Amino acid sequence: MKGRTIILDHLGDTEAAALMIDGKLDDLLVDTPDAPRVGTIYRAIADRPVKGQGGMFLKTPDGSAFLRQIKGLAPGQPILVQVSGFAEDGKAIPVTSKLLFKSRYAIITPDAPGLNISRSIRDEEERDRLLEIAHEAMDGAAHGLILRSCCVGVEGDEIADDIEAMLGLAQTVLDDDSTEMEALTEGDGPHVLAWRDWVEPAEVVTDAGGFEEHAVLDAIDALFEDRIPLSGGASMYVEPTRALIAVDVNTGADVSLAAGIKANMACSRALPRALRLRGLGGQIVLDLAPMPKKDRRPFETALRAAFRADDVETTLVGWTPLGHYELQRKRARAPLADIMA
Incomplete structure (x- = not known):
């Protein structure tokens, strides 16, 4: 199946959302009933x-x-x-x-005043249009505002309504002068997050049983396998431990001189998706296939480009004396294995 499809469904009684791109599971959001949602x-x-x-x-x-x-x-x-x-x-x-009050088009930033447009929007006329909308909608409010990249081409009234909703929520929370311990807002669940963050054009499926119909359940089952096939017959194993996430890259049957760099480059492209779908974060150590030191720079460049397109903050730390490569990734999601246990 070609194109992008967003499926909103449940895993048992747990709310979940899946993003399929060309028939392949690209992202997965699963609610965490036993833990507070991010954004609460x-x-x-x-x-x-x-x-x-x-x-x-x-x-x-x-x-x-x-x-x-x-x-x-x-x-x-x-x-x-x-x-x-x-x-x-x-x-x-x-x-x-x-605090951040985040929606599809607008982010209210109480601690960072000023009106800002996403830097990925480069068209000056569009930036000017969005700035006019921001000035009118904020109407002198003391809080800051960021208009997200998906605002491009969207009607001004729709953006203004989004700003108004987030501004109202921010004011309600910040103006509450009680001193008692309490939860003031709950973070967004998977279905709202899908609407908020998966903004590129896509078919949206909301019918019950959508996960089974679109092979999402089979793709989820595959996520519990440590071995992940890579191009050219190579593979990598992603294995969570108590202390860190270990990633082992193997060349497979390829015995050519370039087998190591080919397998490692394939790992760099596949790793962000593998970690994202499994909800893995923390310390990550890559035990890469053997390759000459001169190939380290191209590998780092490819790895950096792959994680730049990922929405979870990841720091590329560098090489260890043993030749491993280390990363530090924010625990922005609960591990899928824990949720499905």
Whole structure:
């Protein structure tokens, strides 16, 4: 099947959304009933600082949270925070004090005033049009605004309505002067996230049983296999451990002099999707196929380009003395294996 298809369905009783591109599963969002959604905003209560780490544990309705950069924050003080990722088992919920109110077209940024247009929009006339819409919709509001790249060509009224909705939500949250611990907003679920973030033209399927009809269930089953086939007969194994994600690249039957670099380049292209679909983050160590040191730079360039197109923040750390390559990836999603357990 050619083209893009968004399927909104459920896995059992759990809300989920899948993005298929040319018949291949490209992204998967699954709700986390037992954990707070990313984007949830709490009024938390400062609990106790962590010496040496520059952070503080907070009390929230969903358990302990951890906040970095706590200058001026004292135990017992209420503070607004937003869930920024998923916690490992037994660890505190990661939160940030920099709130974002994000929708399909607009992001309200209370801590960063100013009106901004996505840098990926390069047409000056379009930027001017969007800036006019932003000025009129914000109407002197003190908060900042970012208009996202998908605003290109969208009717001004639709963008303005989106800005107004996010601005109203921000005002409601920030103007609440209570000091009690509580959840003020809930993060978006998979179906809303699909509408918000998968913005390129696509067929949208909302009928029950869509996952089975479009072979999403078979694609999900394949995600529980450690081995991932690569082009040219190569393969890589993606294996989560308690400490890190280990990725082992093999050349397969190819015994040519270029077998190593070909397998590693194939890994660089496939790795972001493999991690995204499995919801994997944290420390990632690549045990690459043997290749000359002169081929390291082209590999890094290909890896950087692949992760630039991925929406989860990933830092390319570099080479170890043993010749492994390390990455650090934000835990923006819960591991699929944990959700489906």
